[in-house]
Amino acid sequence: MRGIIVALGIVFSGNIHAADLCPTFLNYDLPKLHSNSTVNLCNEVAGKPILIINTASHCGYTHQFEGLEALHQQYKSQGLVVVGFASNDFNQEAKTEEAAAKVCRENFGVSFTMIAPSYVKGDRANPVFREINKQTEEPDWNFNKYLINPQGEVVEHFSSRVEPSSAQMNSAIESLL
Template structure:
């Protein structure tokens, strides 16, 4: 919220309110939170990372039969990042499959699978304690029932498609949906 107020003051000083209105529309409130990065002292505000861009949001776990999907998610990130897609993984222990420590989870993500997309530190993705991002997603789509559910959000932050754990990130249905959303946002 402070970011929007400062931006509004800056735009008013320049005599323009339309850019502020555009920024307010392109960054929904559910993204405007400082989230801790996985095994880092740094935080990320998804407004800074993804405002006005489509996102693929995934709840992840380090010790799951689907953990190998990190490779496919990284491939999507590499393939579509230049076109505007932002991939964000949310480590979660909602299904008792997360590593015991963030250090171990980071090793699995970053070293074992070469993940370069943004990973958020472990937090809940279901129920009343879900992170603000997942609380918003869960209102629009089915809440995750297991790890590696994938949610495709358009540039306005609306869930346009969701894919269950068994759908590989590089599945044609996923890539077609991503390409459609990217085409609509350009």
């Protein structure tokens, strides 16, 4: 793309790439769940709102995968990107990535991007969650949901108890689209 864009008070001129419009903390190559490939979230989310969730395959909230997939299907054409981070923090993750992927894909039909297991709390948190945790509170359990605007700011944090189908979540998402 060629042109001039003013984003976050910075003037870009010349050739503009998706990474130029992406928050730095998303500019990492992250391993996809049960895959040999990686994903750079900047390529997926530049200029778009993103819903990030710390997930688990063996948790009382695992049923929320179904609602998260419904949000993904409902809002993806309007720009929302949903990304799940399998979490190693709460001892609720499957023993293998293959088993975790099976829970996501076969049991709940998850088609949104899922990142391989990593830590989401404390000093061992992956770079994405280190920034999320600076901006808001770190997850205290699985299925915390963080709605992030295109500028990389966490605009809403939803606890595990908030269902993806809630009016509260839908309203917050729609306010960013």
